[in-house]
Amino acid sequence: MAGPDAPTVIFIGQPNCGKSTLFNSIAGLKAETSNFPGTTVKHTHSRVSIEGRLLDIIDLPGTYSLCPSDPAEKTALSHLFSEKPDLIINVVDASVLGRSLEFTLELIELGWPMVVALNMMDLAEKKGVKIDPGKLASLLGVAVVPIIASRGRGVKELLNEAFKTLEDAGKPGARTWSRDVESRIEELARLLPPEFPLVANRRFTAVKMIEADRLFCDVMLGELEPGLKAEVDRVRLGIESGRSAPAYEIISAERHHQALKVAEEASLVERGRKVPWDRKVDDVIMHPFYGYVILAAVFTAFFFLIFKIGNPLETLLLKPFTSLDQDLGRHLGSNVLFHLADGLVQGIGGGIAIVLPYFVPLLIFMAFLEDLGYLARAGFLLDAFMHHIGLHGKSVGPFILGFGCNVPAIVSTRILESRRDRIITSLLIPFIPCSARTTVILALVAFYLGPWAALGFYVLNILLVAVLGRVITLFTKAPSPGLILEIPTLKRPSFRNILKKTYFQLRSFLAFAWPLLIAGSVFLSVLQAFHVDRTINAVLSPLVAGALGLPRELGVTLVFGFLRKELSLIMMLQALGTSYRDLLTVITKEQLLVFTVFVSFFIPCLSTFAMLWKEMGKKIAFLSAALSVSVAVLLAWIIRIVA
């Protein structure tokens, strides 16, 4: 993607450092931006023009160090090394300076041109810490620019500094560590054969060979350079012998102490300040009792949002499309042209009238919670509960996102360190009622059986997730490693930031999911035009009519349901040849419930399935589909027997 004329600039930083906020404010600066939603949600390329100068900027997922421990961090590192950036912009959270500088020092070891963006200066000051950027710059040996990304402050200065550093191409030098460690690293660096594939430079390569995950490094070296592997082992042992700790811990401690020292020298801490507001608020939010009351209130607000904003908006927006569809039917009759137009209108209308009214409020709400730092706190509160279903608090974030849409929820499981937790979480996410399924539940259950039935449906659904989690973990041997989750400082959400985040996500929906929805809708309309739907109904009849006891005409709606869950609802009325009001004259309440349950669970929708395949592999995707079908059939049966 990088053109030959534009330098590549990589944004890298630890989680919660405000890196994406900064990236968004730069990517949105000038008209000439093209955002590539690309393969990952959190890794974005943008080409920006700043005062006539072009830059290729890349935003990487947050990572704590250059020794990755979760898939998101692995993505960050593989891009860092494959892009070979001309400049690194290291975004640092000034409010936890000592900790953040550990990573900065590790990045400096790369010896690549670098600028430090000292973000959240306002938060640091509120905490009573005054940082001297000039002092910090001279201690680190790289340029330091103080910024407040959420308010767009200092961004221009940062870019100017970036251009200056690009022109100078000055390379920072790594700080040396304690003699006993440093001398051994130098020794290994000298021992590397001349043709050895170096990463960044000799010293960095040597350090990584000693501290990186032993399994990976040793296997590779053992194959390629058995002699060198013996040397690495010897040097590693030498480092460990003096301090009686693993080498990776010793090296990490070196950076840790240097970082704390630099932070201490560069900042002035005001003593005796009163407890800041966020600590007091946090005491309530994470309180063993009030915390849960607030959590419940947040969830209620969440559903209130879907019900009260999305629903009326949907009715309002659907009207023109319904009448357009009827007009088309009058003018075109029932030929292929009508079916094509019908599919097109359904697809476009579905995107605008059904998805957007739920999607946009949800995106805004999610961005608000994220900006505030609430997801981590919900994770803390629900950790004990999650242990009952074999997971821990870190899975709460992906689950909450799943209520909006399962697709980004599955991507977000990358923050989980263990593959086991990722698999279980990804298998459970398709059972979380996303906004599309909420539409079906609302439109059918709440409308015909009353709001309490709908609420009951929701509660049972969450119970189902818990039971399934319990059952799935019976099949996994290793226990979950447990929760290690940073609780970021509570921030006052910035309106601008929330809108920007919503806009960027909305744009990727419009560019990717919507065309798919339209194409799928047109395709299925054409199938209908050639009466392929009858064949589908006949094929599915044993399941639909036999096992579920539903009218066989509903068979084709299940195919639509695979594409998008709400389409089942729209197509249901069409398939049965009835109107919304007269539905209960055609099928019974019991059948309605069976249908809703079955549609909700019978299979992850196409986008979710595709994302499961991409993120977790074919096996997990099919396992998830099989699990969904079995659960759906089982539940439908139970309802038939009970009701």
Added chain:
Amino acid sequence: MRTKRMSLVEAPIDKHLRIVDIAGGESVRRRLLAIGFHKGDVVELDSAAILKGPILVRSSLSDMRIALGRGIARKITVEVLDGRP
């Protein structure tokens, strides 16, 4: 003078504690190191743990907090520092 050692789960709230040992698997230890918790660091427990729930640990030097599951907290040994609040 050596003070009494205990696991982080049993440690008192709002007292300065020094981490003397981190047991457990390599991946957990690496994760704690990367996030900024090392042997020898001074930490505080922020609030009483919710029944069987995680605990909140604050690093006194860099002023940041992490939530630790009980299983992990049990593997971290600390000692209470004397003469400090």
